[in-house]
Amino acid sequence: MEAGTSHAPPETPLLPAPILMGKRRKARELALQLLYQLDVQDEGSPIPHFDEFWTRHPVDTEVRDFTEGLVRGTKIHEGKIDELISQYAENWEIERMAVVDRNILRQGIFELLWGADVPPKVAINEALEVAKKFSTQESSRFLNGILDRIHKELRPAG
Numbered sequence: 001m002e003a004g005t006s007h008a009p010p011e012t013p014l015l016p017a018p019i020l021m022g023k024r025r026k027a028r029e030l031a032l033q034l035l036y037q038l039d040v041q042d043e044g045s046p047i048p049h050f051d052e053f054w055t056r057h058p059v060d061t062e063v064r065d066f067t068e069g070l071v072r073g074t075k076i077h078e079g080k081i082d083e084l085i086s087q088y089a090e091n092w093e094i095e096r097m098a099v100v101d102r103n104i105l106r107q108g109i110f111e112l113l114w115g116a117d118v119p120p121k122v123a124i125n126e127a128l129e130v131a132k133k134f135s136t137q138e139s140s141r142f143l144n145g146i147l148d149r150i151h152k153e154l155r156p157a158g
Contacts, residue, residue: 023060023062023063023066024066024126025126025129025130026059026063027059027063027064027066027067027070028067028070028107028126028127028130029130029133029134030053030057030059030063030067031067031070031071031074031107032100032103032104032107032130032134033057034046034049034053034067034071035071035074035075035103035106035107036099036100036103037049037053038071038075039099039102039103040099044075045075046068046071046072046075047072050068070107070110070111073110073114073115074106074107074110077110077113077114078106081105081106081109081110082094082106084109084150084154085097085102085105085106085109085146088146088149088150089105089142089146098135098139100134100135100139101131101135101139101142101143104127104130104131104134104135104139104143105127105143105146105147107127107130108123108124108126108127108143108147109147109150111123111126111127112124112147112150112151112154113150113154120151121151123147124144124147124148124151127143127147128140128143128144128147131143
């Protein structure tokens with residue numbers, strides 16, 4: 001068998017893990033952008049904003065569904081998530097954090113605690129990958145410290 005060939009018939013669409021991971025990464029990046037927008041505009045519900053957001057960011061259904069799930073879940077649990085951020089981000093007031101960092105944390109904590117299909121280490125790593133793109137190196141270390149502590153203390157078996 002030659003390199004690059006597959007046993008699957010040519011008409012069978014294959015979705016290797018890196019593509020699925022790529023779609024989820026894209027969804028996480030889009031979720032951060034929408035969470036950022038909602039935060040800056042002091043909006044509670046994302047639902048009135050979805051149509052306009054998708055007009056500006058056309059993506060396939062899989063990415064869209066994962067993005068909306070992240071945003072809805074993060075907003076539903078935002079009160080509890082913000083309490084955790086305040087508890088674990090010692091000497092930091094949540095209102096004084098950079099908007100992007102605050103929302104990376106919110107989304108990461110949502111996935112860490114309520115993302116049943118996402119292993120905790122993946123949730124943390126994905127939050128840090130998004131932070132590398134949208135925030136600073138210093139912020140990545142800060143976010144990693146908070147997410148890691150929450151993981152160890154609230155999901156010790158994971």
